[in-house]
Amino acid sequence: MSIFREHKSRVDRAASDRSRHKKKIEKAIKESIRDVVAEESIIGQNGKKKIRIPIRGIKEYRFIYGNNEINKNVGAAGQHSIRRGQKIGKKRAAGAQGQGAGEAGNQPGEEYYDVEISLEELAEYLFNDLELPDLEKKKFRFISQESIKRKGYRFKGIRPRLSKKETIKRKIRRKKKAIASGTYDPSSGERFPFHKDDLKYHHIKPKHKEHSSAVVFFLMDTSGSMTKERKYLARSFFFLLYQFLRYKYEKIEVVFISHSTEAQRVNEDDFFRKGAVGGTLVSSALDMALDIIDKEYHPSSWNLYTVYCGDGENWSSDNEKCIDLFKQIKEMSQLTGYCEINEHYKGMADEVDEDDVFHGTAWGTFSAWKNEEMDNLWAKLNPLCDNTFKKIMIGESEHIWRAFHSLFGGKNN
C-alpha cells in the first residue's frame, strides 16, 4: 500500500533562503542602528556590552483589511462565560491574527525581532560591508614593530644569551656518563668542571608585528551657543567615528577637550553633559590638543585623528591663529575634521549639491549672520581642505551618516 522512505542523509533545504532572510534582517538592523547610535555612551564600554535593538520583521505586504470596528474577528470562548462589550485586551487580538485562513493571515501584525548585539558586532554591521573597500587606504596607518622571540638553542652565541639551564643539563649528562664509564669517581671529591662543549645559547628570531594604535581627539565647543540638540548631533557623530576607528585599530585612546574661551581636558560625561557659558576661542582647544600630542602621543607611533565640532562661530581675531594651528595638527594627523553643527542646514542639504554641502563654499557665509565680533571659520579653512582635512556640515541626524562618509571618502549609503 503506502511506501515508507527513510531519509539517510539530511538536507537542510531552507539554508539558502534563511541566509537570504538573515541578510534582510541585517539590513534592517543597520537601518535602526542609526537611531541607536546617539543613545549609546562612546567609551567606557568594552566590546562585549550588549545593546538591544528592536528590529521590525521583514514584512510581506498584501491586501488586508484594516484593524477597525467594521472589520470584526471571531474566536472561541471555550468554557468561559462572556458578555457583550467585555474588554478582552490587546494581546488576545494579536494572538488571534492569521487564524482561519490557512496561510493567508489578515491583520498587519507588527513583528519585532529583538536583536541583541554587542558593540563589536554593531561596528561590524555599520562598517563591514558598507564601503570599506572604497575608503582611502592611506587614512589608516599600521606601524610595523620588530620584536624578538627566543626560539630553540644553538651551540654558538654571545655570552648574554647563554642558557644556564641547558648548559647545566648537558654538564650533568656528561658527568653521569663519566661515572658510568668509570672515568670519574664522585667520592674522590674532585671537581667536575664545565667544558666548552656544555655551553648552549638561546637562539632568537626577529618577529615583525603589525601594530596599530590610534588616538582620537574630540574637540568641542561647549560655549553657550552649543545647545543640547547640537551636542546631541556632535555626540552621535563622535560615536560613529569612535566605533569605526576602534574597529580598524587594535588600540585606541580618546582625548576629550572641551572649550569655551579656555580649553579643558575632560572625561566623556562632562564632555557631553556639562555646558559652559562664555565666548568662543577655538584656538584654545587646538593649542591644548597640540600640547597633549607633543607630550603623550608622538605621531611616529600613534595614528592621530582630530575632529573639531562647533557651531561655526569664533572670535574674528582668533581665526588666523586657528588656521595656523589646524595646519599644524593636520600635518601630524592621519585625518583632521572640522565639523560645523548648525540646525540651519536642516533640510537644506538636499537642495544643494552634496559636494557643496560637505566640501564646498556654498555655505561659507551662512552662519556668519549674528555678531560682527564673531566670524565664521568655514570658508577660511578652504585652503586646508584636501584628503586629510575635511569639513563637515551637520544640520540634522540624517546628515551624520553622510558626513561620516565624506570623512572617509566612501560612497554615501
Added chain:
Amino acid sequence: MSDWTTKDLLYWDDKISRIAEDLGLDWYPIDYEIIDYQEMLGAMAYTGLPTHYRHWSYGKEYERTHTLYNMGQTGLPYEMIINSNPSIAYLMRENPLHTHILTMAHCVGHSDFFKNNRMFEDTMPHDIIDKFRAASKYVRKLIEDPSIGINQVENILDAAHSIKYQVPRYPGIKYKTHSELLELEKTKMNQDPKYKPNLEKVPLIPEYNLLKFIAEHSVHLKEWERNLILIVEESSSYFIPQALTKIMNEGWACTIHYKIINELNLPDRLHLPFIKLHNQVIRPHLGQINPYHLGYKLFEKIIEEYGFEEALALREIHNDITFLRFHLDEKFMQDINYFSYSFKKDKKSITIDEISDEQGWESVRDELINNTGLNRIPIVYIDEIEKNNTLSIIHEHDGRDLDLKYSEKVFNYIKRLWRDEVKLISQVENEIWEF
C-alpha cells in the same frame, strides 16, 4: 529511543487502509517520508512540497516556526501531507508510534479529501511535483544567470507575492477567453439592437487574476519576468483550493482518524496517548478559530444527524463557506461558544461585539463566514487599461476598509510590475479613495 520500526508502520498502515476502504474512502497512494525535526521544519517552510523555488520568505517561515517550537508555543509538528498523486506525507522520526498511527490515519483522510472534493478538480495532482520542480529549476537558473541574479529575481517575486491571493476564487469554473467574450457580446448585440457594449475595453469583464493579467498585458516586462510572475500564479492557483477548504479538510481528516483508530482496537499503551493527542488537536483555541476543532465538530454533528453516508457526500461538494452557511445553526453556535470582537479606537482596546446567544448567534455566524478562508482577503479586480496604458484596479468594497499602509505598499508593488501608471480605487470611511 523510538518505540517503533518501519515494520510496525507497515503493519499499522495495512490495518488502517483496510478500515478506510470499509468506510468507503477513496484516496491516492501515500508515500511517507521519514524525516527528522530539522527536515520537518524545512518541509513545513515550503508547505510540504519536496521542491520549491527559492525565496527569502520561506527562510523567514522556517525561522518563525523554529522559534515558535523553541518557545514551546506550539507542539511539535506531526502531520504534513500534500495534494499530489501519490500523496507525499511526512513522519517525524522523533515521534512515538501512537503519533504515527494517528498521523497515518489522518493523512488517509486528507488524501481522500484531496481526491474527492470538487474544489481540487483542477489541481492536477499527477504532475504538480514536476511543475514545482521545473519552476524551482527555472528560478535557480535566473538567480545564477549573471545578467539577472538574485536581486532582480527577488524584485519580481516580492512584488508578485504581494498579490498572490488575487487570483480567481472559484476553482472548477472555466473562464471565457477574450475572443469568446467578444463573440458573446456580438451575439447579444444582434439580439438586442439597443445593447451597445464597449468592445474596445480590455478586459471586457472584470479580471480577478491580477498576476496573469499583468504577465500577459504589461508592455514592459521581459520574458523571464513574465515567466516568473506566471510561476507565482500557478503555485497560487494550486493552493487556492486548500485555502478554501481548510476547516472541512482538517475536520474531515480528524473525523477519519478518530473513526479508524477506534476500530483499530489499539492496546491501552497506544490508545490512551492517542486519545490525549486527539483531544489536543481538536481543542478550541481561546479567542481564535481552530479549524480542526470547528471542522471536526461540524462533521460530528452531521454524522449524528444524517449518518456517515451524508458526510461522504458533503465532503465532495462543499467548500468552507458553503459548508458553514448550510450547517451552522443556533444550537451548534451556542455549543461552540464563538463570539465576535473588534478593535475600538475610542477605547483603544478590543471588546466583544456579539456572543452566540439567541439574539447574537446569526451575527457571529455571519462574521465567522466573513473571516473564513479567502473571505478574509480583500477582492480587487482589474477594471480597464485606460489611455496611456494606465492600469485601473478597483477594490470591491464589502463594508470593510482596506488597511491603508499595507495597500499602499501593494500598490507600489503592482506599479513595479506594470511599469506604467496604476490607479487603485477603494472606499475609506465612506469616501472614495484613490491611491
